[in-house]
Amino acid sequence: MRGFMLVAVCATALYAQQFKFNLDHLAAKASESVDLSLNGSTLQFAAKFFDGKDPDEAKVKKLISSIEGIYIKSFEFKQDGAWSPADLDSVRNQLRAPEWSRIVGVKGGEGSENAEVYLRSEKGKVTGVAILYSQPRELTVVNIIGPIDLEQLAALSGHFGVPKVKLPK
Amino acid sequence: MDWLEQELKSALVRKEPSPGFSARVSNAARRPRIVAWPRWMAAAAAAILIAGGAAGYRQYQGMVAKEKVMLAMRIASGKLNRIQEHVMQVSR
Numbered sequence: 001m002r003g004f005m006l007v008a009v010c011a012t013a014l015y016a017q018q019f020k021f022n023l024d025h026l027a028a029k030a031s032e033s034v035d036l037s038l039n040g041s042t043l044q045f046a047a048k049f050f051d052g053k054d055p056d057e058a059k060v061k062k063l064i065s066s067i068e069g070i071y072i073k074s075f076e077f078k079q080d081g082a083w084s085p086a087d088l089d090s091v092r093n094q095l096r097a098p099e100w101s102r103i104v105g106v107k108g109g110e111g112s113e114n115a116e117v118y119l120r121s122e123k124g125k126v127t128g129v130a131i132l133y134s135q136p137r138e139l140t141v142v143n144i145i146g147p148i149d150l151e152q153l154a155a156l157s158g159h160f161g162v163p164k165v166k167l168p169k
Numbered sequence: 170m171d172w173l174e175q176e177l178k179s180a181l182v183r184k185e186p187s188p189g190f191s192a193r194v195s196n197a198a199r200r201p202r203i204v205a206w207p208r209w210m211a212a213a214a215a216a217i218l219i220a221g222g223a224a225g226y227r228q229y230q231g232m233v234a235k236e237k238v239m240l241a242m243r244i245a246s247g248k249l250n251r252i253q254e255h256v257m258q259v260s261r
Contacts, residue, residue, distance in 0.1 A: 035242050036236075046234035060242055070241045106255040115252045132247045142245050154253055156246040 017071035017143045018120060018128045019094040024086075026139065029082045030075040040068040063152050069145040080136040088134060091141055092116070094131055112136055117150075 016039055027033050038046070045062045050061040064070075069071050073084065095102070095118045102118040120128035129150065131142040144153075 034240065034244065036237055036244075038237055038241060042234055045231060046238045049231040049235040060238065063242075064238060070238070070245070072241055072244055074244055105254060106252055106259075113251065114253070115248065115255065117252060124233070130222055131200065131245065131248050131252075133251070138243065140248060142248065144245065150249060152250040153246050154243055161254070 016069055016145075018145055019075050019091065019130065019143065021141055021143075022090045023073050023075070023139070023141065026075045026083055026087065029077060031078045032076040034074040036070060036072040038070045043067055043070065059156060061151070063149070063156070067144060067146040067148060069143075071143040071145075072141070073117070074140040075138065077137045082137070083134070083139045086134060087139065088114075091130075091132060098165060100130070 016037070025039075027035070047061050050057040052058050052061060072117070077083065099122070100119050100120050101131055102116055102117045103113070106113065106115040115134075116130075116132045118130040119126055120130070126147050126161045127146050129142070131140070133140040135143075137147065
């Protein structure tokens with residue numbers, strides 16, 4: 001029984017994100033990779049080190065106060081074709097109704113970008129977000145767990161080194 | 170006088186100190202003494218060092234966690250912004 005409980009706890013810790021990323025094999029091919037696993041307790045711990053008097057840091061502090069986890073895998077490659085559509089499909093196939101719904105899907109544009117945003121909801125409340133972003137030489141998957149406000153998150157651009165995109169009025 | 174008395178007499182015969190002996194003794198007496206700290210003081214100093222080190226390490230961990238959060242926010246908000254830009258371009 002104890003063994004079973006230990007396995008269950010370990011499994012919860014390993015797959016704390018809301019879907020499996022299955023992208024570790026790309027790390028060896030990538031020229032740059034980011035692997036972030038921030039659970040709720042890490043976020044709350046980090047929040048103590050944000051300066052509430054600084055307007056920018058206060059925004060992040062407020063944003064992460066309700067978040068239960070942030071999981072990101074991002075890979076950049078030196079050449080095209082390092083990742084395959086099957087890699088993205090293995091993630092996309094887990095983002096299915098009724099829990100998940102795709103709210104945005106973008107194809108094309110500069111550098112053949114593909115981007116999708118999925119929302120996970122339970123009982124009418126947002127409980128998670130998934131962002132899939134790809135270019136021929138880049139693949140990024142983001143899972144934010146909790147009642148995230150996407151507008152607040154997007155509003156962070158222009159701060160902390162995030163380039164501000166000029167949107168037409 | 171037997172041989173024992175003879176030995177004792179030669180061993181206990183008065184000898185004059187070497188030259189400068191009294192000066193060396195008085196110099197040594199003037200030197201500051203090294204005071205041995207009480208054990209509790211050494212333990213307290215060690216405890217303060219350990220507590221300070223733990224607080225410093227906690228601060229370091231906090232800053233590392235903060236940097237990770239900032240990086241996560243940079244990536245997530247950056248991608249969302251790109252998507253927002255695409256959507257706005259399409260709707261124009």
